[in-house]
Amino acid sequence: MIEEGRAYALAIAMQHLLRHLERKGVLNQADTTRLLDASIEQLNQLPADRMDPESRADGARTLGLLYCPTR
Structure with missing residues (x-):
């Protein structure tokens, strides 16, 4: 739980x-x-032994929060 708060x-x-x-x-x-x-692409290119799927999904969600809404 703490890690999720830190990422957010x-x-x-x-x-x-x-x-x-x-x-x-x-x-x-x-x-x-x-x-x-590019950050998401780099995250997705990490070998499976370096990051488990749940952590990869968490990372992608965190990066997704940074996108600016279109105006």
Whole structure:
């Protein structure tokens, strides 16, 4: 349970950071989407002996929280 809370808190903090960088013009929404897509791809490419399916799914859900809703 604690690990889930930590992952959620980290996702929220990163989401705020990404939005701040977008507002400042450092990143745009397309850059953020590409970055998150690459992160999910890297997560999915980890060998099965390095991450079990449940952890991989948790990681994917955490990364999914970071995507900015389309406007």
